[in-house]
Amino acid sequence: MEEISTDEINELLLYFSRNTFRARDSDAHVVSNAGGEMSAHYPSQLIIMEYERNGKINPPCDYPSRANGTIYESVYDVNKLKDLFGKARFARCRARFPLPVILYKGKNICRSSTLAGGPEIYGRSGFDYFFSGEETGLDDKEAEKNDNLQPGDWQLFNRVRNQDIRLLKTLNVGAIIDFMVEKKKVKFGVKVTSSEKVDKESRYSDFTIISLPYPGCEFFKDYRDNDYEATGLVFDWSQGHVDASIDVPEDNIASQLKIDWENYKMWDLVKLTQNYMQLVLRYLVEQPLGLLIHCISGWDRTPLFVSLLRLSLWADGAIHQTLNAAQILYFTIAYDWMLFGHNLNDRLSKGEEIFFFCFYFLKHMLGEEFSVTSWQFISGTGSLRGSGSNSTCGSHFSSNNSRTPARRERLRAVRNLFYNCYSTTVGFKFKNGSDGSSFGNLFGNFKEKVRFISGQRTSV
Template identity: 30%
Template sequence: MSIASPETLKGLMATYFNEVKGTDRIVSSSYKRILNKTLKMFAVDYPEYECLDNQKKILCTTYPTKIPLPHTASRRDQSSLEELYELYANSSNTRARTRFVVPVMSYKDKMICRSGSVLCCQPTENVKKDSALLKKLKISTVSNFMVYDRSNPSSKILVGLSEKEPEIKHYYSDVKLEKLPIRAVPNLKCFASYNYDFTHYMYKQLETIGFLKPKIDLSQHLVAPNNDQNAPKHINFMKLIELYFERMIQILKDPNETGLLIHCLSGWDRTPLFISMIRLSLWADGLLHSHFSAKEMAYFLVSYDWYLFYHRLRRRLQEKAELIHFVVYMMQFLTDSKFSLNNTPQRVRKLKFEQLYNEFLPGYSSILPLVKINDPPHFKIEC
């Protein structure tokens, strides 16, 4: 097999970095080979999966042309795929950039879904049908990672379902909205300049979080810079990520929760960041993709969660915002039992994340010279 083949992570990263814009990418042979390989890998965990056709009946131009649905998602009440298609199509009309709600994995029959945010000024009928899809997927909680810009009152993006008009809010009354606001891209532009060590990097945008009153109490983690109690307080960026991730694990552990939807504004930066973290945690626990080696897991992570569901890799790397790298880097700090869904020993999780990083790094590093970013240091882990 050629090292430049899309079947290798190095080949995948090269294809990803050089991909053409818009719908032209879906007709390339490399795209089709990556999609077909990813679908075969998806089938290992979901052998009865069905595919939503997103090519002949385009629902979203930045989603895969074939969208695999975990079998539990399509067979909860024996709904036909055509009936489900209509629900997905309406969600496409309701969500930002037509990035509709779609399940991408499951845990104990709980659907874990991703999407863009709900657009403001939606006709009641659209919202009604979008909420019907959430009910079909049994989504009980929405983790919203958006940061709303109060300086832009003309924004067409909804802060959260609770902000909607009462008659529309009614249709989402069965869904709990958890505001977990964070700005990822602006902060990760500093990742390389910190020599890929974010352990002391401070998140300095709490003013964008405070008024949203997130679910988690951050007060005990706030720090006054230079002990100046009059200055705006900051929080460690990785601690904020950790707290948000722990909250999502708590949701998945809760027997009263039936499904989780994760979204940010467009669903292609912060959304895959947290979706990937959940996927990797489930893999380390042996609860999902348990037959995947570290090499296979690295490939599937990049191909499915980022490439096929679209993320502006070239643009983000040119901005030095290394989101995919940060996800794999961050996992070494999420090994404690509170991040595990089945109390997997910490040493086991650490070892698996180390193996994953060592498989991920060579393929990822191969594209960094294209944007003049120095190679990240070799993964170091304390046992």
């Protein structure tokens, strides 16, 4: 911890004597992860948002529920939730268990890594048992219920996966969105991870599994080498390790987008990201439960889409309504990227600028097709919902596009601010070897490449 001066203590006491802290956007609980006791790659304090404080949603009646109870009842018990985190962490790669990071209309957007493979499950569980002297896995009643499923080591494998499922259901997750381009990650001939889409026991059949293969961070070196231009940049899907295919459910949610998903291998990076973002937003809005988003480790592609979702919903005024452009930019960089383990230093050294691409892409999601406040759609019950509905529960958005200009200005403000800060700190490396770290070089070279906006209202 950094040194604290007497003046800082005096300022704190003076402020404290005149102000009482009140949450502005949502009520939240904090689960301690001090010393990385649950996950070494997660923040030391895990923020669990309980409900929004915008006056539009009143807890707990508006929360979607499963047969096992409402999310409000489950999440409110922080000790129980921490216990679930501790038991479920063995199921996922690097112990990055599902954690809610965005709350939208009572629905959690969660993030995690993919499912761990057998070697990691057995190794991590055995390591924890050896040093803690405590058994991991299910409580006694659930252990008895599952004892007959598999003999020997597979019994542990099954118990760990069931704890993961138990946590997902507690968080009211309904759909799992997998951005891996592999069915299972293979290193040196060993399958080191798995994924829900290839679970042999179909344990995750209660969830909607959506496979959206998306290039890993290595591909973003091509983006950097293309002078930070993603248009026309197409991933090579013929590579040997790429064996996952797109799998979008044929339901009334995905069908509204009228996208031919079979053509995904022909889309450039912009179109691929746009179509995936539209699909994720549709599922968030129209299904009654929350989402889990993950890639392999959960620290490159996962923060990309989590950050884009947060910024998109904020620009619509749907979440974080009290934050301005600088505050939401600071929050998403610190929380969504840095504190959840994105290794920016390593990625920059390799030219894999997926972090920069996140804010570059904001210019490609300004339109109303990404705005949850401008949609008019068929709800899950088959009734047309629009500005005429005054429902407070479930899906409801006005077809009024009056907020779209505000959305555009908000996203432009974030993008401009990020470019200004990035250019004077991290800087840019162009294909010709020039260094765009100075602001003069940014305007001299970078403006034509990425259509940088500086204060004036021009097309992005």
